[in-house]
Amino acid sequence: MMTGKTHVVVLGGGYAGVMAANRLAGSGRVPAVEVTLVDPGPQFTERIRLHEVAAGARESAGVEWAEVLHPRVQRVQARAVAIDDDHRMVALTGHEPVHFDRLIYAVGSSARPTSLLSVADPAAARTARDTIAGLPAGATVTIAGAGPTGVELACAVAVSRPDLAVAVVAPSGLAHPLTAHQAVARRLQRLGIAVGNGRVDPATGAATVDGSTRPVGQATVWTVGFAALPLATDSGLPVTGDGRLMVDATLTVPGHERILGAGDAVAVQGRAGRHLRASCASALPMGAHAADTVLARLSAPAPDTIDIGYLLQCLDLGAGRGHVQAVHPDDTARPWALAGRAGGWAKEQVCRMTLTWLAREARRPGSFTWPSGPAVSVD
Ligand SMILES: Cc1cc2nc3c(=O)[nH]c(=O)nc-3n(C[C@H](O)[C@H](O)[C@H](O)COP(=O)(O)OP(=O)(O)OC[C@H]3O[C@@H](n4cnc5c(N)ncnc54)[C@H](O)[C@@H]3O)c2cc1C
Incomplete structure (x- = not known):
């Protein structure tokens, strides 16, 4: 003390x-x-890049603590x-x-309880990477969940392992506000990613897609929400x-x-x-x-x-492509978005900015500012 x-x-x-x-x-x-x-952790984890680790597109999502942490912070591992x-x-x-x-x-947060693969933390992403890397050509990777993490992972796997079949399964397909854009569906189609309406059992990996039961795939990754x-x-x-x-x-x-x-x-x-x-x-x-x-x-x-507002929602669609949606402070969509390579470039800048903000706050504490939220009176 x-x-x-x-x-x-x-x-x-x-x-x-x-x-x-x-x-x-x-x-x-x-x-x-x-x-x-x-x-x-032995390093800071860029958690937003863990899908790239799982797909084998990036060796690690770790960043040396000294790059992001103020030198006066005492760290206990x-x-x-x-x-x-x-x-x-x-x-x-x-x-x-x-x-x-x-x-x-x-x-x-962590992955919801599941015996399936996940990308919620570095260890889980490495296990997913090793499993996917060991799959023979023609094997199927099933991704449970068609939210941003599921779609980002599907694209990353399809780009790094074009010899695998990649399927995304969710109750209403691409229904998440960020993944429901036509440009996103077109990108998935171009990468040969199948999108099915259905459910994956988080315990066994058995999937029911479009009313019929599928055999358990060689690799099933759970991306449905986060748990406390x-x-x-x-x-x-x-x-x-x-x-x-x-x-x-x-x-x-x-x-x-x-x-x-x-x-x-x-x-x-x-x-x-x-x-x-x-x-x-x-x-x-x-x-x-x-x-x-x-x-x-x-x-x-x-x-x-x-008083926190939003500006953008970003999606990495693999190989430098992306989708960046402008949003109102309350996170509802504005009428413009960047798709394709422009979207991929913008998404990468946002990922880099997160580290820049942390590092800048370490050098100049108090410098980080953020847009205001929706105009509401606080109760
Ligand atoms: C694959 C993937 C892609 C994502 N993409 C995006 C994206 O594009 N945009 C976006 O906004 N969000 C994205 N997210 C979500 C985003 O990563 C999280 O919302 C964000 O990391 C939350 O930040 P945090 O500081 O609350 O927690 P975290 O970044 O998860 O950090 C929590 C830290 O606490 C540590 N910890 C856990 N338990 C303990 C304990 N008991 N004692 C001490 N330390 C502990 C953990 O090891 C971790 O280092 C993504 C998430 C994943 C998994």
Whole structure:
């Protein structure tokens, strides 16, 4: 424990956690804020590139911590297993517990429970890559889910292994607002990717497509939604029905003023959070805002509530092609989009910008800004 200083522990070094840690570490506040980032990974993971790893198109989605993290952030390579707010302690795997004055919960999300392959984290993506790489020519890769992750993975596999058959299966085919565009369907068609209306059993991989049962494929990858990690529930903190940590519009856990949350791991209660989707585009500004709330409370003024809007939704369609849809602050589509190579170029710039924003916040804390959300009054 440190004295005369405020010790902020950030759990999870993803987009939200690193942004929060960088902003706090460089805040220049006196007495100082000390920041510890707890994450099990040897490197920062560019999670938005894990489908490329699974397809064998990219060796790794890892980035050296030094490239994205403020040098004053103390990093502990461990996994948090329990949070005790009464004693302000976090229990870790393979490391002594850490004491906190403030805690930011930013552990992200995982795949929904399944025995199938997945791309939700680096280890799962590597397993998927090894399985797909070992398939003989003509084998089928079935992808459960036709949302952005399923479509990005299907395109990446079809590009890197054109000798395989790739099938995407979802109850209503390409029905997700981002994948339902004709340009996306045309791209899938050109890559020879079959899209079926049906369901995949997450336990066995058996698929029912267009009313008929298919034999279990040689490789089936589950991309249907994300699930909350159990840490908040196991620690007795307030969670939503799906296990996400409940936070108010300042990103503070109700009844636990010392604990805040950001990113995929939390559900923002009330209107300010209603339009937010699990994404980098939410995690980055939420991480910055969680840090701002901590700093505001330390200096006495009441913290602001979040006000996060969206600009774009992006889809990587393989081999430098993509689809970038302009959206209103509430995430509903505007009437223009970039497709094909222009879309692929724009999508790549957005991926690169996520790292640039983190690195810039490490060099110039407080520099990261984000567009405002839809005009709503916060309840
Ligand atoms: C293949 C794929 C493609 C995607 N593409 C896009 C895209 O194009 N655009 C987009 O906006 N979003 C995309 N997403 C979603 C996006 O990656 C997430 O919404 C985003 O990573 C959430 O950021 P986060 O900081 O909340 O969590 P994460 O980035 O997941 O980071 C959480 C961190 O916490 C660590 N952690 C987990 N448990 C613990 C613990 N108990 N203790 C300590 N640390 C822990 C994890 O190891 C991880 O490093 C994609 C996701 C996937 C899987």
